[in-house]
Amino acid sequence: MWEGDSFTLIPLMQNIRAMSHYLEDKVVLRAINKSLNRMVKSGKAVQVTAGRGRTFRWNKWGWLDEYRRKHLVTLAKQRKLGDKVNGWEYTKGQVTNMYGVEVCDHEWRPVEGITAFFLYMNVPRLNNYWEYHGYDKTETTTVQLPHLFLDKEEAQNVADEMNQHSYPRAGLSIRLDGTTLMPSITVKGINYQMTVDGTAEIESYVEPLEMFKQMQFGSPSIYEQVTMLLRDYPSKFAGSMKTEE
Numbered sequence: 154m155w156e157g158d159s160f161t162l163i164p165l166m167q168n169i170r171a172m173s174h175y176l177e178d179k180v181v182l183r184a185i186n187k188s189l190n191r192m193v194k195s196g197k198a199v200q201v202t203a204g205r206g207r208t209f210r211w212n213k214w215g216w217l218d219e220y221r222r223k224h225l226v227t228l229a230k231q232r233k234l235g236d237k238v239n240g241w242e243y244t245k246g247q248v249t250n251m252y253g254v255e256v257c258d259h260e261w262r263p264v265e266g267i268t269a270f271f272l273y274m275n276v277p278r279l280n281n282y283w284e285y286h287g288y289d290k291t292e293t294t295t296v297q298l299p300h301l302f303l304d305k306e307e308a309q310n311v312a313d314e315m316n317q318h319s320y321p322r323a324g325l326s327i328r329l330d331g332t333t334l335m336p337s338i339t340v341k342g343i344n345y346q347m348t349v350d351g352t353a354e355i356e357s358y359v360e361p362l363e364m365f366k367q368m369q370f371g372s373p374s375i376y377e378q379v380t381m382l383l384r385d386y387p388s389k390f391a392g393s394m395k396t397e398e
Contacts, residue, residue: 238358239356241261241264241361243261244259246260259350261349263362267346268344273295275293291334303365316337347387350384358382364382368380
């Protein structure tokens with residue numbers, strides 16, 4: 154911006170209104186007219202009067218109507234927060250505020266969290282760089298096994314049984330400083346999120362854990378059918394599908 158004989162660089166967006174005062178009125182009016190014409194052509198505004206001093210009416214209130222509709226739906230819900238049906242609990246879901254008005258995108262969540270348990274094989278091996286300073290003599294490679302359990306005790310029993318039959322075996326044992334390095338099987342639990350749209354007829358839904366079983370142990374087509382009933386759902390674990398023997 155030039156002021157007198159000096160030039161000053163100022164941010165445009167923070168000073169755009171103040172800078173309009175430095176422009177001639179005809180330049181400002183020309184820019185306003187062009188903007189109004191664009192809004193009329195796009196349907197966002199409607200010209201009400203013509204000629205000098207013409208007036209316009211804003212016509213694009215869809216966004217406000219949508220917020221108003223959501224707010225009315227929020228107030229008119231028959232459900233009450235905390236209602237529990239078939240293992241699902243009614244919650245506010247995502248909450249947004251528009252000019253001080255709270256709009257809730259209600260959803261159903263599992264009363265009890267969904268947790269699945271997996272087996273991990275931890276295989277030790279000698280580190281190629283163990284002779285150098287700062288490197289450990291061994292390193293561990295961890296591999297997730299293609300087995301899914303819904304009961305922690307069952308998963309731990311399988312892990313304990315596998316640990317008893319892992320090593321040593323002739324020709325496969327690894328020894329370091331007189332100690333046999335053995336792989337181990339550990340159990341890890343992962344929590345999954347599942348939600349249902351607040352407008353759904355939750356009485357027709359089965360319990361969350363049963364839906365999780367259908368997704369994980371059913372065919373890919375069954376997985377797709379179940380996910381269509383959910384807002385948030387877990388991915389299908391590879392290797393979890395059960396087939397008839």
